[in-house]
Amino acid sequence: MKQINIGILGCGVVGTGVAKLLLEKKDLLSSRTGAFLHLKRVADPDTQRDRDVHFDEGVLVPDAEQILEDPEIDIVVELIGGKGIAKEYTIRALEKGKHVVTANKALLSAHGNEIVKVARTAQVDLAFEASTGGCMPIIKTMRESLIANNIRSMSAILNGTCNYILTRISKHGDSFEKALKTAQEKGFAEAEPSLDIDGHDSSHKLAILNSLAHGIDINLDDIHVEGISCIKPIDIRFAANFGYDIKLLAISKSHGEQVEARVHPTMIPLSNPLAHVTGVMNAVAIDADETGPTMLYGHGAGMMPTASAVVSDIADIARNLIVSAKRRVPILGYPEDNIKKADILPMKDLYTRYYIRCAAVDNPGVLSKISGILGELGISIESVHQKGKNANDAVPVVMITHEAKEENVIRAIDRISALDSIPDKPVLIRIEDNNTQE
């Protein structure tokens, strides 16, 4: 039986999970791949920590050089994370002719195009199923299963922390702060949660999916990103009244040459399967021209779900090596020659429907002023909802618009904010309606 030698860089949570799988499931993996996936070395500066996995003498070493410089190592698994040393090691491994498996979305979304070029020059494989959507096989689905399709749109819940918090607000009426605290207590949110709740983790993943979906460069900079900290229980209650829920969605839509790419809290109808993705679960809904609507659903993070995806990449490369094949599937799904420059639709040119909530001091004229502003900017209102009547307190006024242009809506919000009877900046949530399923 052919032996494939594997080196893991970084033995944190996911690295430990991958080591566990390679060691504890070696018979299953040999049986299914026909090769012995041999974990030759694991490099991590901390070799002393108890990891609940047994390494043979000499496997766990402090020094990455023992992987990068070992000519016997076929596959390097980069699980250090971040954009610093992880980038250097990834590029060195590729240049040494090693295939690389990584779960590093921050690295790929920032430097993916450069890394793809290095892999191409070195004629090796680069696999990254675990970078996006955890155990969901979204990268494989894009690169292989949807090969005959043009992707019309993609809407995805890609951050379990945010989805858990929004579920707490929606199902338990928690405030954002209380929901975040619960998430932290349960280990679903970091002590420093901003990468997740500000939407940036989702935008890293969207940059990767967007490239695969549309055959374009990986492009992070032009993605519009908003987080969830502005979402209040009252917004979720209003949404529920209209038959909607609020999710942090990563959205990509194709308009021929231009592509929408945005991450923000989004109102979606309960008839949309994404509305029923609760807690820490993730999902990617894709509307492609031949398949119509499809969805993948699963854990987007966590030790073993992520390790499962990393090992599926290792097995894929091993299956290549057994038949003496490599670079069987292009890294980004399209051959590098055919990757186009990303042309992202500027956010101001977006057309969609909007939910606008203002806290208005109940002045009989305020609604007429607001409608006046919206009317002047060509924004037509589908419905208005006003609750409570106390003369001195601010009462919420909620408006749902018909499809309108983003730059006009932003201008309207600025003008509404300037009204005397509107003490706080209005809350704006974009609405996505979905194709019905039946």
Place this chain on the structure above:
Amino acid sequence: MKQINIGILGCGVVGTGVAKLLLEKKDLLSSRTGAFLHLKRVADPDTQRDRDVHFDEGVLVPDAEQILEDPEIDIVVELIGGKGIAKEYTIRALEKGKHVVTANKALLSAHGNEIVKVARTAQVDLAFEASTGGCMPIIKTMRESLIANNIRSMSAILNGTCNYILTRISKHGDSFEKALKTAQEKGFAEAEPSLDIDGHDSSHKLAILNSLAHGIDINLDDIHVEGISCIKPIDIRFAANFGYDIKLLAISKSHGEQVEARVHPTMIPLSNPLAHVTGVMNAVAIDADETGPTMLYGHGAGMMPTASAVVSDIADIARNLIVSAKRRVPILGYPEDNIKKADILPMKDLYTRYYIRCAAVDNPGVLSKISGILGELGISIESVHQKGKNANDAVPVVMITHEAKEENVIRAIDRISALDSIPDKPVLIRIEDNNTQE
């Protein structure tokens, strides 16, 4: 650019869809695979019918021999369907050293083990993504993405006709007969719908998935199958009262050596994502030991969704041929040497919860008689619901049991049916509770 020659056997709905994709998307497919996927020949006895696709002179022929005997053809796509001539042609194509792509679940579920052996002897690939779950990449997910996982359980909606009918009953209160008629009018049900509504189409697909999930022989005969024609609006209303919906599920669960395999109407809680799969949509929920719960969702049938899956198989084989690889992934996910004989748990040994509805002539003693029977057979009742009080009409009595053994429940139903105050055979629906997601 390498040219891969393709022959399609059978140009019905799906065959036409595949031809359309290969012809109309040839640039996309060449760009993504790096090969020219050349539709060399299509064989169908009816060469005259208008198919809304343009074939060059000599491509559409009446005679399959022009594909089977053509040494230039690399990949044969079998889309004739059924177990007759399709079996003969599939085996001949494999024996001639051609790779075969098929969407034929009836053939694979009945003769798959024999066909896999022929492919193995001939050292060619056999791909069948479109046989199960339409455009959902469930076969690829099982064979490749879940490679490091043991599948604990699988619950799937695999028949769009049944799901459409149940959705009509659930959302519109239609009777089964009316819902079936609507499905037929919309083209979602055949004029002769029994293969679908009796559950046999789902069992064909479950036989295939079961084999991939557990590394066992394809086994259709031991799958317990019930259809949906017994489902009444009243059952769906009761289910809704308890926070459940009723779906036709194909269920597989692993108990070490033994595997459950059953297709029947099933009550599932609304917190289960499958409860929100409506209309003709299909979904497969998998609980694997490393990933935890996952789900794929999409169209399980239809011309272009199915053709999309067939073409993904063609592209997969083409990508193998370009790098001079074949049989890169074992046909059933496990090497043929490691496929175990299927050991299906006898239905009588199943333990689950049950919904039992009797129409009882409202005799004050009837409930005590029923509970007596259940008690004697060790079946404990979680709750009882009785509606209406007219002394002479039959009123529905609904019971939900705790987990009980199937053979005892069947015995209880027989004894309850024999009571004077129970005019009709009670309705029995199995309940599946799911692991919560949060």
